[in-house]
Amino acid sequence: MAILDLNREQFDALTGADQPVLVEFWAPWCTYCRRLGPAYERLAQQRGEELAVARLNIDEQPQIAEHEQIEVVPTLVLYQGGKALGSLVAPESKAMIDTFLQETLPE
Amino acid sequence: MEHIYDMIIIGGGPGGYTAALYAARAGLDAVVLERLAAGGQMALSHQIDNYPGTEQGVDGFSLAVKMQKQAEAFGAKTELAEVSRADLVANPKVLESSEGTFYAKTVVLATGANPRQLGVAGEQELTGKGVHYCADCDGMFYRGKTVAVVGGGNTAAQDAALLSRIAKQVILIHRRDTLRATKIYHEPLMRAENVSFCWNSVVEQLVQEEGRLTGVVLRDVHTGQSQTVACDGVFVSVGRIPASQLAQGQLELDEGGYIVADETTQTSLPGVYAVGDVRTKALRQVVTAVADGAAAVHTAEGYLVQGGR
Ligand SMILES: Cc1cc2nc3c(=O)[nH]c(=O)nc-3n(C[C@H](O)[C@H](O)[C@H](O)COP(=O)(O)OP(=O)(O)OC[C@H]3O[C@@H](n4cnc5c(N)ncnc54)[C@H](O)[C@@H]3O)c2cc1C
Numbered sequence: 001m002a003i004l005d006l007n008r009e010q011f012d013a014l015t016g017a018d019q020p021v022l023v024e025f026w027a028p029w030c031t032y033c034r035r036l037g038p039a040y041e042r043l044a045q046q047r048g049e050e051l052a053v054a055r056l057n058i059d060e061q062p063q064i065a066e067h068e069q070i071e072v073v074p075t076l077v078l079y080q081g082g083k084a085l086g087s088l089v090a091p092e093s094k095a096m097i098d099t100f101l102q103e104t105l106p107e
Numbered sequence: 108m109e110h111i112y113d114m115i116i117i118g119g120g121p122g123g124y125t126a127a128l129y130a131a132r133a134g135l136d137a138v139v140l141e142r143l144a145a146g147g148q149m150a151l152s153h154q155i156d157n158y159p160g161t162e163q164g165v166d167g168f169s170l171a172v173k174m175q176k177q178a179e180a181f182g183a184k185t186e187l188a189e190v191s192r193a194d195l196v197a198n199p200k201v202l203e204s205s206e207g208t209f210y211a212k213t214v215v216l217a218t219g220a221n222p223r224q225l226g227v228a229g230e231q232e233l234t235g236k237g238v239h240y241c242a243d244c245d246g247m248f249y250r251g252k253t254v255a256v257v258g259g260g261n262t263a264a265q266d267a268a269l270l271s272r273i274a275k276q277v278i279l280i281h282r283r284d285t286l287r288a289t290k291i292y293h294e295p296l297m298r299a300e301n302v303s304f305c306w307n308s309v310v311e312q313l314v315q316e317e318g319r320l321t322g323v324v325l326r327d328v329h330t331g332q333s334q335t336v337a338c339d340g341v342f343v344s345v346g347r348i349p350a351s352q353l354a355q356g357q358l359e360l361d362e363g364g365y366i367v368a369d370e371t372t373q374t375s376l377p378g379v380y381a382v383g384d385v386r387t388k389a390l391r392q393v394v395t396a397v398a399d400g401a402a403a404v405h406t407a408e409g410y411l412v413q414g415g416r
Pocket residue numbers: 117118119120121122123140141142143144145146147148149150151152154155156157158188189190191217218219220262350353382383384385391392393394396
């Protein structure tokens with residue numbers, strides 16, 4: 001599965017859905033966000049069946065970022081059924097994202 | 108039977124991917140184990156001006172992607188794996204990682220370095236909530252705000268200069284009374300109107316309100332007097348520490364934790380090489396890291412030709 005770039009409507013629809021969605025809040029000027037790219041793409045390939053993997057540009061959607069209280073990019077938030085199940089700020093490895101998902105995804 | 112690589116390179120920074128390039132070109136079966144993305148610390152720098160052959164300077168991330176592609180074009184592989192444990196004495200050598208166990212005849216440690224922390228209470232919880240280690244990465248959050256930069260070297264001076272173009276006010280905190288930074292880095296700071304200096308000062312405490320940094324308490328190293336400085340963020344730039352945990356107890360390290368190796372990159376164990384920022388050396392830069400990567404493969408080839416003895 002490819003990574004989805006979310007607009008307002010897609011954000012509302014996907015985060016409200018029953019299937020969990022992982023959203024990376026990112027910005028074009030964010031150096032660290034670029035470093036996350038390869039690991040995030042790999043994750044989308046490996047886990048595309050279990051969850052949707054998406055990104056949201058905080059410069060294009062500042063209201064969403066503010067509403068979700070995003071203070072640092074990249075922040076990854078796992079949503080399901082309209083709720084944020086957990087978040088992870090600037091992970092230092094792909095393994096950290098995998099562990100976060102294991103601990104946060106419902107059984 | 109498990110697969111035994113000729114060479115496993117831990118870390119995909121400039122040192123690691125240069126080793127991979129030379130290894131692949133020498134016909135070695137080599138893989139890079141990288142926990143996140145190519146480039147390491149280099150990928151955090153938007154503008155590298157001292158890497159030869161790039162007259163306009165080069166973006167560290169783009170250079171990293173090129174280094175990775177070049178190594179892979181000659182047959183090197185990459186796994187996005189974080190190595191958690193290494194048995195460097197065993198034959199073959201055993202590396203446990205988030206993506207399983209790997210085996211190799213030779214290992215190149217190219218794990219680089221990480222930012223040194225201030226070592227004050229609350230630092231961990233406030234990281235990302237007012238405490239930062241990369242101005243290039245997180246500076247943009249402080250548009251129109253007041254930030255402190257701690258440190259006196261080139262990176263601290265560069266961070267302060269960058270932040271002075273974004274923030275309203277920048278306070279540079281340094282434990283000495285002058286900057287160690289090279290002239291071309293500190294002159295713009297002296298000229299900037301919104302940069303002030305707290306000399307002879309160390310951060311003693313982080314002040315927080317509702318889980319967010321609101322200021323720092325500084326102590327004057329001569330008088331012992333404390334003062335509170337209000338700020339929205341603090342950028343810590345007090346040096347780096349080598350990522351040599353995997354080698355602890357197996358390889359000789361110096362008192363700073365660097366893996367002892369000369370320019371052959373040979374460590375205290377046969378078949379194990381240390382390249383780049385993690386190795387004992389005088390100058391830690393991209394250009395010296397890539398030189399090490401080439402040297403490591405040259406040294407390892409000698410070892411492999413003799414049947415790994
Ligand atoms: C902000 C900044 C600006 C800089 N500017 C310049 C400059 O202008 N010019 C210059 O020449 N140098 C510059 N440097 C220094 C330069 O970036 C380093 O010297 C160089 O990157 C060192 O390369 P390396 O391959 O040794 O390690 P690194 O670049 O640190 O790479 C190490 C890699 O190993 C990986 N790793 C670590 N542990 C593990 C593990 N257990 N498992 C898997 N992977 C692991 C890391 O994720 C990382 O990708 C700068 C550094 C910084 C921080």
